[in-house]
Amino acid sequence: MEQKFLENFKEILEVEDRDLTLEDNFRDYPEWDSLANLSAIAMIDDEFGVVIDNNEFKKLNTLGELLAAIKSRMNS
Template sequence: MKEKFLDAFKEALEIEEDNVEMNDVMSDFDTWDSMSRLSLIALLDEHFEIEISDDEFENMTTVQDLYDKVQTKVQADG
């Protein structure tokens, strides 16, 4: 699941390198903006069939924070 999540994250932010770390701050990525965030929300819905609200996103800082939220939602729906 982690690899699938990271693939979606990199696709949304148009990141080609493989060096995305879980403790990276999402807003530190050069391509992070409101459009990439919307793209990421759509891709997470597509890949994991979950919805993450803007309010939930506001409380997340790192890639790990987002991954933890995705895991929690997938398990709750599972």
């Protein structure tokens, strides 16, 4: 799941040429904008079947935090 999540996020941040880690702050990437944010919500919905609430999303910064939020949503 972690692998799939990181692979999909590479597309969103348009960094296909290198690997992402859970420590990466997605908000630091130049490609992170409102459209990338929409793509991320959509990708998470498509791949994992959950929608992260916008108020919660705003507080998340690293890919690890986001993945944890997805997992907790999937289990609830």
